[in-house]
Amino acid sequence: MTRTGSIARAYAAGFKPCLGLLSKKTLMRQRFVMAAEEILRENGGARLALADVAARLGMSQSNSYRYFPDRQALISMLAENWFAGVEDEVTAAVVAESEPDGQVTAWVLRTMRAKCERYDADPSLFLAYLRLAGGEAEAVARHVGRLREIIRPAVATLTGETEAEDALILLEDATILFRNPFLIAQYRATLSEKRARQVAEAIIQAISQH
Known part of the structure; x- marks a missing residue:
């Protein structure tokens, strides 16, 4: 480990x-x-x-x-521990897929699932972490950056390298409801893998080279 x-x-x-x-x-x-x-x-x-x-x-x-x-220093380690767990799960899900479209879908679904599972298992602790995250902007930015790098190769394969950055921004913006922990806590009751999959598939279609 x-x-x-x-x-x-x-x-x-x-x-x-x-x-x-x-x-x-x-x-x-x-x-x-x-x-x-x-x-x-x-x-x-x-x-x-x-x-x-x-x-x-x-x-x-x-x-x-x-x-x-x-x-x-303790708060920073708490945040990095929480983020590392999510990143490990997302990485494993993406690596398990052989095609770039499957990797993008897995990235969205596993990120949502990882955070929803943490919320469902212990809402009080999840919300406490969100409260701490308000003062950990740098750690949050590093987490977002690492998640982006996990999926960048798949996006670049779908779009071509020159269009990858714009496509990444579109992907992040379109799927924020399923990945942002503040939104997950607020809208947990309405989130589903079916919705997340539909959004992911629409984005894949929009960004793929034809």
Whole structure:
């Protein structure tokens, strides 16, 4: 497991990695992430103090600085963990498709599914993450950029390289309802894979070279 999000999920499920693979510091940082999520779930993201997370782990605040220099560093890791999990799932779905049109459809559907599943599993935690995301513009931009790079080769194949950038913008704009977590939380009851697939197929038809 090379991605931080994958490590967090495995550790939370009871996986006990060898310290030769993961340092004690890395494991402790993951414990901080899990404890922080517990607090976010409880208070909806209204407050997250490094001292509170340390106390939940039975650690002094001064000792917590060995793992995170400040609250912002912990929040940044929380955001990157969440984003990494989504990106892993989307990458796997795209790679599993052999044709570019199938890859574009998979990109839209898996992004929606990943975020809907997180919302359905724990709405309180999902909304707490959204509250934190309001102060993490750079992390959000990196996430959006990485998702874009996952699908760029397929789009370029459909459109030709010179038209790829405009086609990517069109794809992102047309499918934002199915990918933006704020919109997913607001319109979850009306979202469906059928709607997302229909939009994806319409965009593929619009951007494909004839």
